[in-house]
Amino acid sequence: MASEREYRRLYEELKKTEDALKRERDTLEAVTENVGAGLGIISRDYRILWVNRYLRQCNPGCEGKICYSTFNHLTHVCPDCGVRKIFEEGVSLDRHEYAFTGIDGRPMWVELIATPIKDAEGNIIAALELSVDITEKKLLQNKLK
Numbered sequence: 001m002a003s004e005r006e007y008r009r010l011y012e013e014l015k016k017t018e019d020a021l022k023r024e025r026d027t028l029e030a031v032t033e034n035v036g037a038g039l040g041i042i043s044r045d046y047r048i049l050w051v052n053r054y055l056r057q058c059n060p061g062c063e064g065k066i067c068y069s070t071f072n073h074l075t076h077v078c079p080d081c082g083v084r085k086i087f088e089e090g091v092s093l094d095r096h097e098y099a100f101t102g103i104d105g106r107p108m109w110v111e112l113i114a115t116p117i118k119d120a121e122g123n124i125i126a127a128l129e130l131s132v133d134i135t136e137k138k139l140l141q142n143k144l145k
Helices: 004-033 053-058 067-072 082-089 135-144
Strands: 038-043 048-051 094-101 107-118 124-133
Touching (some): 038 053, 048 053, 082 094, 082 107, 082 124, 107 135
Antiparallel strands (some): 038 048, 038 124, 107 124
């Protein structure tokens, strides 16, 4: 049977590990909050597992919901979906632009970049999707035309 000293040592080790994990998570949250773009993790069944603050502000309460219905109000996977390409075709990167109408009725464009998230055995378990607002760039390009 372990002594009180051993329990105390184990407790202190556990506490140090928990503190280190919390610091690491806080650092990751700070980085993803300040990236200036939407960042989300999508499961193989298209459920939103996690989003950064940028996407949470646009879509409060979106975690746990289906991505294509939440972000694009669709009943099916989005046309040219990079996440689908990750899961079904095994691509290692998909990058494309997506145009839509914003909540204010104005046209908007985003560049979507999807990459796989793999487990230790190399199996694709989720997808990471980065959404960068390129509306200003597109409006300027249209003016130049």
